[in-house]
Amino acid sequence: MSKLETRSRIQNLAAAVGDDMEETGKSAEADLRWIRAQKSFSKLKEKVASTPILRHFRPELQPVVVVYANDWAISAALMQEHDDVFYPVMFASRTLKSNELNYGIVEKE
Numbered sequence: 001m002s003k004l005e006t007r008s009r010i011q012n013l014a015a016a017v018g019d020d021m022e023e024t025g026k027s028a029e030a031d032l033r034w035i036r037a038q039k040s041f042s043k044l045k046e047k048v049a050s051t052p053i054l055r056h057f058r059p060e061l062q063p064v065v066v067v068y069a070n071d072w073a074i075s076a077a078l079m080q081e082h083d084d085v086f087y088p089v090m091f092a093s094r095t096l097k098s099n100e101l102n103y104g105i106v107e108k109e
Contacts, residue, residue, distance in 0.1 A: 055080060055087040063089070069108035072096050 057063070061080045068075045075093035079086045096108070 052088055055082055055089055057089045069105055072101060074108050 057078075058080060061082075064079045064081075064086065066077045066079060073093060073095045075091065077091050078089045080089055081087075096103075100108070
């Protein structure tokens with residue numbers, strides 16, 4: 001499974017592991033980097049195990065986009081209503097670039 005396929009199947013992936021995956025700097029201990037990597041990997045495993053089942057996109061149904069933003073990441077979910085319940089069709093998320101961190105919440109969403 002490619003990186004893009006994984007990101008589109010796991011809700012809020014960037015927000016879940018982004019803070020732990022930041023570079024620690026050149027002077028940081030190697031052990032600290034491994035601890036952060038292990039912590040991020042554990043979070044990712046939890047996300048994969050608890051991810052809701054995606055539905056296929058059906059053109060005849062009305063799509064709904066749900067957006068979320070925090071201080072350092074943005075995410076969105078494309079959802080459609082099946083049997084009176086909204087199910088995800090696709091997820092998208094990413095961490096913000098340094099110049100985007102100063103945006104207000106309205107601009108982020």
